[in-house]
Amino acid sequence: MSISLNPYLFFDGNTREAVHFYEKVLGGKVMGIMTYGDMPADPNNPLTDDMKDRVMHAHLKVGDADLMFSDTYAGMPYQPGNTIQIAIHPKEEDRAREIFAALEDGGQVIIPLHKTAWSPLYGMVQDKFGITFNVNVPG
Template identity: 70%
Template structure:
């Protein structure tokens, strides 16, 4: 079984500023930054005003580790202290389902496990202790 994990920091509209600050302060390397507006439009779920420029996901390499970042979606509650989640990256979907089910016991599902633009299986939940976990199986990229 292979699982990677990393801190995932959430901000309320100032993720880009935070990522650039941490990149400099921690001598990191920004590997990716995607805004909500960069994603394909979905007529069933139009982006609200102010969402387009917010950061949906950013990845900063720091030494041998990684930090992930995101802005909250406009209108989502944001409370300092709830700004860090734990991102788990199991290598197999069966592992992801088992981990998700175990953490879900006594907790609350924020986003059920499902296929997304970036993952064959992704979901988010708050466990019974109030810790937020993101479970993400990495997408396989075809080899050239």
């Protein structure tokens, strides 16, 4: 069984600026930046022009470490200082379900586990201590 963890930093519309700032300060390398507009359109939830430009996911490699970034989605609360989540990447879907269920116990599901364009299984859950986790099986 294999699993990896990394910090996931959230911003309110200025993720691209933050990624390039940390790239310069930490001597990292941007591995990719994807906007919400880069994803397949959902006719049931059309994006505003502002949302299309927001960063859905960015990856910065710093030495052996991975930092991930995202802008909040419209309507999601944003409070500076409370913007770091933990991304968990179990390789097996069964293990992802076990971890998600354990974190959900006494906590709150934010995004149920489901198949996405980038992952066979992804979900977001806040545990009973108020820590938010992104559970993502690598695609």
